[in-house]
Amino acid sequence: GASAIFVAGLPKIGAAATGDDLIAEFTGGAEVGEGDLKLVAPEIAENGNTVPIEVSSGSAAEILVLAMGNPTPSVATFKFGKLAASRAASTRIRLAGTQDVVAIAKLEDGSFVKASSTVKVTIGGCGG
Amino acid sequence: MASGVKPRVKVPKSAAAGEAITIKTLISHKMESGQRKDSDGNIIPRSIINRFTCDFNGENVVDVELAPAISTNPYFEFEALVPEAGEFKFTWYDDDGSVYETSKKIAIG
Amino acid sequence: GNWARLAAQQALTQDKLLEFDTFGNVSLIHITDIHAQLKPIYFREPEINIGVGDNKGVVPHVTGADFRKLYGINDGSPSAYVLSYEDFSALAKTYGRVGGLDRVATVINSIRSERPDALLLDGGDTWHGSYTCYHTEGQDMVNVMNALKPDAMTFHWEFTLGSDRVNEIVEGLPFAALGQNIFDAEWDEPTELFPPYKFYESGGVKIAVIGQAFPYMPIANPGWMFPEYSFGIRDERMQEMVNEVRSKGAELVVCLSHNGFDVDKQMAGTVEGIDVILSGHTHDALPEPVLVGETIIVASGSNGKFVSRVDLNVQNGRMMGFRHKLIPIFSDVITPDKSITALIDEQRAPYLDALTEVIGKTGDDQLLYRRGNFNGTWDDLICDALISERDADIALSPGVRWGPSILPGQDITREDIWNVTSMTYGEAYRTEMTGEFLHIVLEDVADNLFNPNPYYQQGGDMVRVGGLGYRIDVTKPQGSRITDMTLLKTGEKIDPSKTYQVAGWASVNEDTEGPAIWDVVEAHIAKQGVISLDPNNSVKVVGA
Ligand SMILES: [Mn+2]
Numbered sequence: 001g002a003s004a005i006f007v008a009g010l011p012k013i014g015a016a017a018t019g020d021d022l023i024a025e026f027t028g029g030a031e032v033g034e035g036d037l038k039l040v041a042p043e044i045a046e047n048g049n050t051v052p053i054e055v056s057s058g059s060a061a062e063i064l065v066l067a068m069g070n071p072t073p074s075v076a077t078f079k080f081g082k083l084a085a086s087r088a089a090s091t092r093i094r095l096a097g098t099q100d101v102v103a104i105a106k107l108e109d110g111s112f113v114k115a116s117s118t119v120k121v122t123i124g125g126c127g128g
Numbered sequence: 129m130a131s132g133v134k135p136r137v138k139v140p141k142s143a144a145a146g147e148a149i150t151i152k153t154l155i156s157h158k159m160e161s162g163q164r165k166d167s168d169g170n171i172i173p174r175s176i177i178n179r180f181t182c183d184f185n186g187e188n189v190v191d192v193e194l195a196p197a198i199s200t201n202p203y204f205e206f207e208a209l210v211p212e213a214g215e216f217k218f219t220w221y222d223d224d225g226s227v228y229e230t231s232k233k234i235a236i237g
Numbered sequence: 238g239n240w241a242r243l244a245a246q247q248a249l250t251q252d253k254l255l256e257f258d259t260f261g262n263v264s265l266i267h268i269t270d271i272h273a274q275l276k277p278i279y280f281r282e283p284e285i286n287i288g289v290g291d292n293k294g295v296v297p298h299v300t301g302a303d304f305r306k307l308y309g310i311n312d313g314s315p316s317a318y319v320l321s322y323e324d325f326s327a328l329a330k331t332y333g334r335v336g337g338l339d340r341v342a343t344v345i346n347s348i349r350s351e352r353p354d355a356l357l358l359d360g361g362d363t364w365h366g367s368y369t370c371y372h373t374e375g376q377d378m379v380n381v382m383n384a385l386k387p388d389a390m391t392f393h394w395e396f397t398l399g400s401d402r403v404n405e406i407v408e409g410l411p412f413a414a415l416g417q418n419i420f421d422a423e424w425d426e427p428t429e430l431f432p433p434y435k436f437y438e439s440g441g442v443k444i445a446v447i448g449q450a451f452p453y454m455p456i457a458n459p460g461w462m463f464p465e466y467s468f469g470i471r472d473e474r475m476q477e478m479v480n481e482v483r484s485k486g487a488e489l490v491v492c493l494s495h496n497g498f499d500v501d502k503q504m505a506g507t508v509e510g511i512d513v514i515l516s517g518h519t520h521d522a523l524p525e526p527v528l529v530g531e532t533i534i535v536a537s538g539s540n541g542k543f544v545s546r547v548d549l550n551v552q553n554g555r556m557m558g559f560r561h562k563l564i565p566i567f568s569d570v571i572t573p574d575k576s577i578t579a580l581i582d583e584q585r586a587p588y589l590d591a592l593t594e595v596i597g598k599t600g601d602d603q604l605l606y607r608r609g610n611f612n613g614t615w616d617d618l619i620c621d622a623l624i625s626e627r628d629a630d631i632a633l634s635p636g637v638r639w640g641p642s643i644l645p646g647q648d649i650t651r652e653d654i655w656n657v658t659s660m661t662y663g664e665a666y667r668t669e670m671t672g673e674f675l676h677i678v679l680e681d682v683a684d685n686l687f688n689p690n691p692y693y694q695q696g697g698d699m700v701r702v703g704g705l706g707y708r709i710d711v712t713k714p715q716g717s718r719i720t721d722m723t724l725l726k727t728g729e730k731i732d733p734s735k736t737y738q739v740a741g742w743a744s745v746n747e748d749t750e751g752p753a754i755w756d757v758v759e760a761h762i763a764k765q766g767v768i769s770l771d772p773n774n775s776v777k778v779v780g781a
């Protein structure tokens with residue numbers, strides 16, 4: 001039944017930088033296009049407290065990941081070193097409800113690209 | 129120092145010179161977000177792993193900055209180039225100043 | 238009357254039910270969603286089964302007279318009885334009970350006598366749903382199913398036994414436990430215990446069976462009971478597995494799925510190269526396979542009521558044709574297999590006194606059934622029990638699709654109560670919820686059912702409510718489907734900021750407290766004696 005009480009959320013306290021603030025800080029206000037960046041996330045989170053995501057790009061030097069609907073949207077920043085065999089990484093994140101997860105990559109040529117994916121976080125229960 | 133912190137990594141034992149390998153890492157850590165309250169209504173202070181790095185023979189593979197939205201027991205998966213035999217060094221940096229390290233040797237062949 | 242019953246059953250013979258012109262070179266036997274129903278039962282199919290988006294008005298979202306018309310089924314016929322809800326109580330008296338694994342065994346044996354190497358594939362939801370299954374932690378079902386000698390199985394409710402118990406049983410299974418989407422949650426890797434596929438040789442054809450477990454297990458059921466596992470649809474990996482088995486020489490690719498029907502349709506349109514999907518979870522019973530591209534999808538009902546037989550002609554690595562029959566298990570017509578009857582009775586013997594104790598009975602006009610998108614009389618009764626026994630304003634009952642029906646004037650035994658309530662997290666909680674939160678709950682469940690993208694559908698029905706009325710527009714997006722929420726006892730509108738006493742059961746949260754739902758329902762039925770419910774008109778549905 002829809003009897004679960006939602007506990008995965010991070011309660012909102014104080015004023016935090018918004019996702020857009022964090023993007024502006026990362027890009028220095030540069031234009032963000034679309035292109036060499038892929039973000040893979042599940043349609044529905046099995047557990048809002050541990051949602052698997054994967055970012056990948058052919059030429060990213062750095063990738064910023066944000067959970068736009070969390071009270072504090074910061075998630076992680078990946079920097080790829082000389083011995084990274086690919087500009088790709090996976091991790092698990094907390095989502096305080098259904099929202100867009102956004103990745104912004106700084107490519108080697110200095111340009112910025114964006115990818116996003118909506119993840120549904122549900123109360124759950126019931127079944128056939 | 130956070131208690132019971134235990135790093136684990138999965139690295140192949142050997143690779144061909146120049147091969148790309150997949151590495152997976154986990155560290156047991158509660159990643160206290162600093163936004164939860166205890167039963168008395170007091171905020172539980174933030175205590176997270178805030179940075180993770182992987183290097184091979186002194187050269188960097190990945191360097192990750194973590195925020196409280198990274199799940200309990202932080203997990204990372206990425207790919208590394210193995211130019212020669214040597215050692216991967218993994219380092220996790222805790223808010224409380226603790227540094228957790230582990231390493232894995234890899235052979236060529 | 239008795240004469241009509243005998244006449245109807247004489248017309249209906251075992252030979253006729255099993256009649257099948259053996260075809261091609263391969264036979265598949267599919268059974269799914271038995272929900273631990275070892276013995277014959279009654280099972281009324283849904284009256285309301287709304288499809289949304291591309292699935293509006295197409296099977297399995299067609300019921301009653303429209304369904305009969307679609308398949309040319311006569312009113313009052315045996316097929317009408319087993320496949321639709323119309324005149325259910327009357328037809329049940331004529332045609333009798335359905336199911337029973339000893340009857341299923343007879344059907345399987347008959348198919349095997351014509352096709353000795355026919356594959357028997359179990360779609361899961363097998364080790365869940367009865368008093369004996371609960372008390373033996375699934376062992377009764379394992380013992381009986383093992384005797385039927387399946388070739389492979391996939392999973393859903395099994396995991397609610399807890400991962401330790403599931404692992405223990407699966408380690409000892411004499412057949413394959415398949416699930417290409419069952420992953421180790423910690424390292425995100427496939428598991429050894431649940432391989433993605435298995436090869437079989439049948440009729441000279443190399444067959445690959447790929448398993449697909451229920452994708453949303455940790456959402457629809459308590460994930461804390463099996464934290465080591467992760468699921469998901471993983472259709473990209475499904476494609477990889479299909480490619481892998483084809484490259485290893487598979488001439489026929491069968492997917493044994495617990496996705497649910499609409500998810501299977503979408504997956505069939507996304508993944509190339511699956512010949513047959515044997516579909517489970519949404520409990521649909523379809524007299525013909527549905528074709529998506531070159532994939533056929535077979536739906537075989539639930540609760541032991543049907544067995545599907547699919548014969549295929551496979552030549553040079555290609556499926557050239559098929560012949561299919563959805564075989565209804567009329568319990569009074571199909572002779573039980575004696576050895577399986579004995580085995581079933583052996584499982585039940587230690588519990589027989591408890592099982593057969595009569596708790597109450599239904600009134601002369603009172604049918605108890607569950608299936609349907611919104612409410613069923615069984616859940617109306619369960620909600621009544623929650624409100625009165627737990628002293629609540631509002632009751633919530635999960636929209637599960639299992640649970641047999643009880644005819645008017647029939648005794649209700651303890652076994653009957655467990656058949657509609659048994660689960661490993663059946664605590665009947667009582668809690669306070671704000672009107673706003675109740676709205677969030679209804680919207681959340683409604684989106685799991687009516688999201689136009691099947692990959693967001695979890696395959697249950699709408700949460701059942703007692704003491705609460707509402708209006709639902711199934712065409713709207715999440716957050717705006719549910720309006721006009723009303724507290725029935727006063728007629729007042731639900732106030733988002735006000736707090737209500739809510740009782741429910743089957744919470745997916747760990748540490749949920751309360752008496753067992755079967756005890757709550759039993760106490761209520763015992764007090765009522767004869768069950769007679771008011772018609773439930775509290776949900777107004779629009780946009781269907
Ligand atoms: Mn089922």
Ligand SMILES: [Mn+2]
Nearest residue numbers: 128362393518
């Ligand atoms: Mn199911």
